[in-house]
Amino acid sequence: MSIAMIGKKVGMTQIFNKEGLSIPITILQIGPCTITKIIQQPNNKQIKVQIGYEYIQPDKLTKASKGYFKKQQLPCFKYLKEYKTNDIKNLNIGKVLSIEELKIGSRVTISGKSIGKGFSGYQKRHHFSRGPMSHGSKNHRQPGSIGAGTTPGRVFPGKRMAGHMGNNQVSIKNLKIISIDNHNNILTIEGSVPGKNGNLIKIYKK
Template structure:
C-alpha cells in the first residue's frame, strides 16, 4: 500500500471482544475527508474540516478563493514519493476508503497536558520513607556534585511541565472501518483527549 496521510479527530475509547473472547481496547477515530489543496515539488498539502469563510482573515480567504476550493480549518503539509505525486491533483479527496482492515498505521498528536508536576509523577521516582522523623518524603535527593562541576547538567530529571507535547504511536492495527461515517476503529490508545486533532499516516 502506498503512503497515506490524513487528518482526523479522536472520538473516544471503548472495548471489543475478539473471536477468542478476549477484550481488546480500541479507539474510535473520525478521519477525513481530506482534500488536496497544494502540490509542489514533492510536497502535498491537505485540508481538513470545513470552516465558515467569515472566520478566516483576508490572506487565508484569498488563498482558498484562488484555488477555487472550500475553506478548511486545518492544513497539513507532508512529503510524498514522486510516483504517488503523479497521481495527486488539487481538489482530490481522501477518505477512509484509502485504508483496509488489518493494516497498520502511525498516529501523531499532542498529549494531554498535566501542568507543572513533581519528580514522582513526571519521572516515576520512588519516594522516601514515610515513617516519623523522616524529612525526605518527596524530595529529589542529590542533583549533582558540589565544587566539581559546580553546576547542574542540562537534561537533569527534575520537576517541570508534563505532557502537552507531540507523541507518535506506531503500528496501530485497524480493527474496523465505517465507510459511511468516515470512522476508523483501531487497537490501542492514541495521544490526547476526546476531540484532539490527530495526524494519521502509513509508511
C-alpha cells in the first residue's frame, strides 16, 4: 500500500558507522497527517488520496476552506496535498498517518522545492567554460553566439542561457531511512533532501 506524508526539513548533520566512516544524514519532522478526501473513479484504477498537515485556526482560512473542512467533519489544516495509489486498504477519511507506518531500512521518495539561486549566468547555471582571462580579451564570461545566422533566423526554445536558477520541484528516489523517533515525529534519512531548513517536503513510500 502506497503512503504519502507531509513534513518539514529540520537540517543536516552526520553520523559514524562501525567502520568509522561519516554518513551525511538529513533530519525531517514528518506528520502527523490526516486523510481528508478519497477520490475513486469507476473507470480509473488509480485512486487519489488527499492528506492535510499542520492544524490552523479556522479564522485564518477563507469561508470556502472552512466550509470544506466542516463538511468533512475534520479540523482545519494549513497544507493539503494529493497522491495517487492503487490500493486504499485500511485507509479512510479521518485516519491519522504518522511515521509509525514506516520502517527503518526501507526506501522512500522525497520531493520539495530546491533552494532558489536567483538570476545566474552561464558558468554557474550550466557549467559553461569561460573565455580567456588575459588582457585584451573581451570575452571573459560573455554568452557568445546563440544562433546559427540567417537559417533558421531564430533561437530555438530551450536554449541554455542565463536565467532563473533553483526554486524548482525536485524529487529524490531511494533514500534510506536510518532511524525513527515516533515520540517527536522525527525521521532520519541518509543523504540530502531538496530545499533549505524549514521547507515543506513530501515523503512517499510504495
